[in-house]
Amino acid sequence: MCQDCTDKLLDGMDSQLKALEDECAEYRRMLDGLRKDRSTNSFFDVNASKIELNKLKGEEKMLRSELSQLEIEERELETQLNEEARRGAGVAKEDERLWRAFRDVSRKLLDLETDEQSAAAQLVYTRAQLDKLSKTNVFNLTFHIWHSGRFGTINGFRLGRLPDDQVEWNEINAAWGQTVLLLKSLAKRIDFQFTDYEPVPMGSASYVKCLSADAKDKELPLYCVGGYKFLGHPKFDSAMVIFLDCLRQLQSEIERNGGFHLPHAMQRDKIEDQGKEYSVKTQFNSEERWTKAMKCLLTNLKWALAWVASLQP
Structure with missing residues (x-):
């Protein structure tokens, strides 16, 4: 191998070595940071994590129980809603019947008022005629x-x-x-x-x-x-x-x-x-x-x- 090739090979190997050394230094810094965080943070406390996990499982169980109860209540409410809907349909029919009855009664009342007004007018006319006749010789x-x-x-x-x-x-x-x-x-x-x-x-x-x-x-x-x-x-x-x-x-x-x-x-x-x-x-x-x-x-x-x-x- 010639001198030039040897020099280039050595320069390349020096560059790779330097990159590896820099990478190793970075890994060391990260490792030191993790060790430092582990020593100062309880996040990595296994016992505490287990306690927290059990607590969360209890809450989950309680929430599932509440969900089941809510589903039961939902079904009951759906049943009541259907019953109220049937009742509402009956009330609507009764309302329509009462409305028709009200309309008929209103028409009869209007007819009676018309008859009353006609009778009142006839009474006024009759009284006027009676008064006229009473004054007539x-x-x-x-x-x-x-x-x-x-x-x-x-x-x-x-x-x-x-x-x-x-x-x-x-x-x-x-x-x-x-x-x-x-x-x-x-x-x-x-x-x-x-x-x-x-x-x-x-x-x-x-x-x-x-x-x-x-x-x-x-x-x-x-x-x-x-x-x-x-x-x-x-x-x-x-x-x-x-x-x-x-x-x-x-x-x-x-x-x-x-x-x-x-x-x-x-x-x-x-x-x-x-x-x-x-x-x-x-x-x-x-x-x-x-x-x-x-x-x-x-x-x-x-x-x-x-x-x-x-x-x-």
């Missing part, structure tokens, strides 16, 4: 006394005849029927009884009844079927005079109780207007004057009606 509605030219009228029927306006006797008789009914109604309203005579309303065939036992004619007609006669119609005339007397009796009752006076004075067969007397008889009388007497008679009845209607019910 029934006599004025039933018996409308007015005039048509020189004729007095009652419910549209003319009571009288004129030479230039020959009212049919059917209309006159109907007017007398309404007049008799009005007088009878007024007397009944104030509980008044006529003496000697009694008007009997019978429509177009009304009459006056004589209450005296010795009366020659028990019934006198307040209607006529014949034409106008100069000598009149005796029974018809007598009936009209009696009717005027009955109206005069009612007038006395009204004046006695209320101090109310009718506008036309009446005496026997006469009725007065502005100082002039007009007979209710047709005998020896003109149609104009008889018609005037009938108009004054209806006017007195209208005033009597107004007084009776003003009384408290």
Whole structure:
């Protein structure tokens, strides 16, 4: 081997030796450090490690026991949860049933409230109508006394005849029927009884009844079927005079109780207007004057009606 190769080999071996020496020094330092740590640290105490291990095993056993208990409790809770779920399903069904019942009851309540409101409105309307009717003059509605030219009228029927306006006797008789009914109604309203005579309303065939036992004619007609006669119609005339007397009796009752006076004075067969007397008889009388007497008679009845209607019910 040449000198150069020998030198290179020696240099390489020196380098390896130095590296090995450095490595050995490092190992020694690490070993010294481990020995030092072992002498100062109880980590490597076997007895203490065994005690710690036994302690950990005890804790593990206890934890496993607790785990088993928790698993048992978990299964019980799952059972209770399933039971509560079944109960919840039943409660949901019951809740739905109760909700439907509540909805039905609410609808019925709404219907009842609607009916109640309707009944209340009907009651208000009925009371208003009752109040209106209580303030309504029934006599004025039933018996409308007015005039048509020189004729007095009652419910549209003319009571009288004129030479230039020959009212049919059917209309006159109907007017007398309404007049008799009005007088009878007024007397009944104030509980008044006529003496000697009694008007009997019978429509177009009304009459006056004589209450005296010795009366020659028990019934006198307040209607006529014949034409106008100069000598009149005796029974018809007598009936009209009696009717005027009955109206005069009612007038006395009204004046006695209320101090109310009718506008036309009446005496026997006469009725007065502005100082002039007009007979209710047709005998020896003109149609104009008889018609005037009938108009004054209806006017007195209208005033009597107004007084009776003003009384408290």
